[in-house]
Amino acid sequence: MLSLLRSRQAKVALLLGTFLMLIMIMLMSVLLGVQTISLHTFWDAIMHFDGSYDHLIVTNTRVPRAVIAACVGGSLAIAGALMQALTKNPLASPSVFGINAGASLLLVLSITFLGSLLGQGMMIWVAFTGAGLAACLVFLLGSIGRDGFQPIKLTLAGSAVTAFASAITSGIMLLNKETVEEALFWLVGSVSGRDLADLLMVFPYLLIGWAMAFTLARAINIISMGDEVATGLGQRTVMVKIITIITIVLLAGGSVSVAGPIAFIGIMVPHLCRFLIGNDFRWLLPYCGVYGALLLVAADIVSRFVLLPREVPVGVATALLGVPFLVYIARRRTYE
Amino acid sequence: MSSLQKRSIWLMLIMLLLLLSVVSVSLGSKPIPLLETLRVLFTDADSPFRMIIQDLRLPRVTAAILVGAALAVSGTILQGIIRNPLAAPDLVGITGGASAAAVSFLVGTGGIFSIHWLPFVAIGGALLATFLNYLLAWKNGVSPFRLVLIGIGIATAMGAVTTFLLLVDEAYQASQILGWLTGTLYGTAWKHVIALLPWVLGFLLMTFFLSKELDMQALGDELAVGLGSPVQKSRLRLLLCSVALAGAAVGIAGGVAFIGLMAPHMARQLVDPVHRMLLPVSALMGAVLLLAADLIGRISFSPLDIPAGVFTAAIGAPFFLYLLFRKRS
Numbered sequence: 001m002l003s004l005l006r007s008r009q010a011k012v013a014l015l016l017g018t019f020l021m022l023i024m025i026m027l028m029s030v031l032l033g034v035q036t037i038s039l040h041t042f043w044d045a046i047m048h049f050d051g052s053y054d055h056l057i058v059t060n061t062r063v064p065r066a067v068i069a070a071c072v073g074g075s076l077a078i079a080g081a082l083m084q085a086l087t088k089n090p091l092a093s094p095s096v097f098g099i100n101a102g103a104s105l106l107l108v109l110s111i112t113f114l115g116s117l118l119g120q121g122m123m124i125w126v127a128f129t130g131a132g133l134a135a136c137l138v139f140l141l142g143s144i145g146r147d148g149f150q151p152i153k154l155t156l157a158g159s160a161v162t163a164f165a166s167a168i169t170s171g172i173m174l175l176n177k178e179t180v181e182e183a184l185f186w187l188v189g190s191v192s193g194r195d196l197a198d199l200l201m202v203f204p205y206l207l208i209g210w211a212m213a214f215t216l217a218r219a220i221n222i223i224s225m226g227d228e229v230a231t232g233l234g235q236r237t238v239m240v241k242i243i244t245i246i247t248i249v250l251l252a253g254g255s256v257s258v259a260g261p262i263a264f265i266g267i268m269v270p271h272l273c274r275f276l277i278g279n280d281f282r283w284l285l286p287y288c289g290v291y292g293a294l295l296l297v298a299a300d301i302v303s304r305f306v307l308l309p310r311e312v313p314v315g316v317a318t319a320l321l322g323v324p325f326l327v328y329i330a331r332r333r334t335y336e
Numbered sequence: 337m338s339s340l341q342k343r344s345i346w347l348m349l350i351m352l353l354l355l356l357s358v359v360s361v362s363l364g365s366k367p368i369p370l371l372e373t374l375r376v377l378f379t380d381a382d383s384p385f386r387m388i389i390q391d392l393r394l395p396r397v398t399a400a401i402l403v404g405a406a407l408a409v410s411g412t413i414l415q416g417i418i419r420n421p422l423a424a425p426d427l428v429g430i431t432g433g434a435s436a437a438a439v440s441f442l443v444g445t446g447g448i449f450s451i452h453w454l455p456f457v458a459i460g461g462a463l464l465a466t467f468l469n470y471l472l473a474w475k476n477g478v479s480p481f482r483l484v485l486i487g488i489g490i491a492t493a494m495g496a497v498t499t500f501l502l503l504v505d506e507a508y509q510a511s512q513i514l515g516w517l518t519g520t521l522y523g524t525a526w527k528h529v530i531a532l533l534p535w536v537l538g539f540l541l542m543t544f545f546l547s548k549e550l551d552m553q554a555l556g557d558e559l560a561v562g563l564g565s566p567v568q569k570s571r572l573r574l575l576l577c578s579v580a581l582a583g584a585a586v587g588i589a590g591g592v593a594f595i596g597l598m599a600p601h602m603a604r605q606l607v608d609p610v611h612r613m614l615l616p617v618s619a620l621m622g623a624v625l626l627l628a629a630d631l632i633g634r635i636s637f638s639p640l641d642i643p644a645g646v647f648t649a650a651i652g653a654p655f656f657l658y659l660l661f662r663k664r665s
Contacts, residue, residue, distance in 0.1 A: 091422045091484060145661060155421055156601055156660060163594045164653035170518055171646040175637065264492050271485065312503060319496035326489040327472050330482045 003278035011277050018290045022070065025297050029066040030058060033304050037062065061192075068199050069191040069300045069314075070293040072255040073265055075206050077292025078213050078285055079251040080266030081273070085220050085281070086244050088151045093266035094252035096158045097245075100261035101165035102134020103127040103253065104187055108169050112179050123186065124201055124257045131253030137161055139245055149241060188313050189260035191300050202254040209250035210289065216244060217281040224279070262315060265292050268322045275329045295322060342613070345606050349620040353401070356627045360400070361393045363631065365639050391526070399524040400630045400644070401623040402536045403585040407592060408599035408622025409543055410582035412615055413574050415600050416550040418480045424597035425582035428487030429465045431596075432494030434586035437461020439498050439513055443505040455528050455587030462583030465490055466575065477568045479557075483575075519592030519645025521630050532584050539580045540619065546574055547611040554611075594649040595622045598656050605659040625652050 005011050031037045035057055037045075044050075045058035079094045087096065095101070110118055110126045118126070138161050142154030173180050185193070219240045223230045230237050252266070273287040295318065303317035362373035368385045376383045376390070383389075407425065414423040425431045441449075441457040469490050473482045502513065515522070543550075549570040552560040560567050582596065603618035629647035636642065 089420065089422060090481070091420055091427070091488070096422070141657060141661075152421060153660070157657065159422065159597060160649075160653040160656045160660075163598065163649035166593070167646050167649035167653070171642065171650065174518075174642060174646065175640070264488075267488060307500075307503065310503070313499055316496040316499050319492045323489040323493045327486050330485040330489070331472065331475060333482075
């Protein structure tokens, strides 16, 4: 596997450097926007909060945005790398597991039938449940039958379930115009307009997901050599796969329930990181975490300035920043 | 699979398509008795329903068949070239390019030009997006994986352009555009169908002639070169067919999802994975799916006309899962 960095020192150095950059970008995310905040005001807002307009912007809008973007971006990228390993398909992303579509469907269904009974806090659990249910269904469909769990069966079943759930979602939205208004806020995929409390609800799950992912790294390295080799080396492959799936659901499901469906990061960042440091998951997963966070926080900043004074959906800005990189990597690397 | 079974699959699909066509022509917001429908279709007899059938329903049914077949074949080609089961016209930016072009046409020209140009603008967008993809992926030839990776980038960029345009536009045409993006055959006129009929049929035929080359592509580059196939040239030819078909389909019906991705997999569950068999069966499958989806969209919430794109997956996905597990249990 050709990669840019080979030595251990270089990998550590770049990871730390990127992490510092992430902190810088998060700070910029707090300071920049339609209303520019000075570093001094930021400090005051944290240490001596006085309820002024500027301080409220910092604590209620900017800080939550930066933190949510970092957590969601990192989680989506890690989930993407795990998904690509699990399905043995470099084009897979957590959405192939039906996670985004399942969350959207259950949310739209609940808004239609429960209406205003559903608070924003509840919406997060509804979305998380939808993501989990869809993933369970896909996993079941991917493993029933005589030949057991097969990556290709999982991929195909996942695509079918995803398409089905999205179709029902858009059908409900076409028939029920009021649902659209309420659901659109969430369905667009955004890290703005959320409270830190929203993130805190799912944060424990993300944390567990990160811990599980990093513990899994070695096992995934082995399983990437093929199931037979892995079994021969004494690995319980079925166990590893099930734990991987649970991790993906925790990370991607937690992300989608806070920020709505955000695509592309889950596919793009793992490819970027593989280009930098190769296919060793002990390095790949932390790199994905940091670079995914970096991309989403940066995209969130850009989304404020593309169409001043309005904001564009963060997906537009992610494409603006990410696509040139993807094209560059695809051209630089040699395949096959 | 025995040849008898294969022949019965062919026969079943063709019968189903014919049956659905006739039912589609006779059912709708104004139901027409089946006998009357057949009389109008096959004789010159005078009938109060002639206008409805000839000018409204027949072009719509023809369009559904063409679009469904075109999308399915386009997806089959891409999955063969890219050798990845997730490949589809949506994934590599063909649909995205067509949508972005169509939306910029609707938003940017503000109604100066006739809406009848829309299908051709969409084809142009699809071709442009794929040309860009090919150009960026070119490096002593085009490797399938680079093509699809850059294709994902282009699809994402085109999606961003579409979203951006819808935001700038202040939504005065947004509902029309959203219907189009979901994929609908509402308001299809003979004009479009006749303009695109030779185009779609021509490229379908060309693809069937290229089915051996597609088999080669699916083997992998090294083996294909070893067997004497001009890999790069045939890849370009096949890619062109795929874009031309998907572009035309999106031009007529908008962004119909599911068929380009799943119809080829359905065909793979039914016949041997040789493209001589796969291509026609998935074309039939795609046509049947879209025709059924459009019919359900028209009659289930009548007088509302639900875009066919909603029902392609709603009926197609359960059927696909049934096919997937029928063989294994």
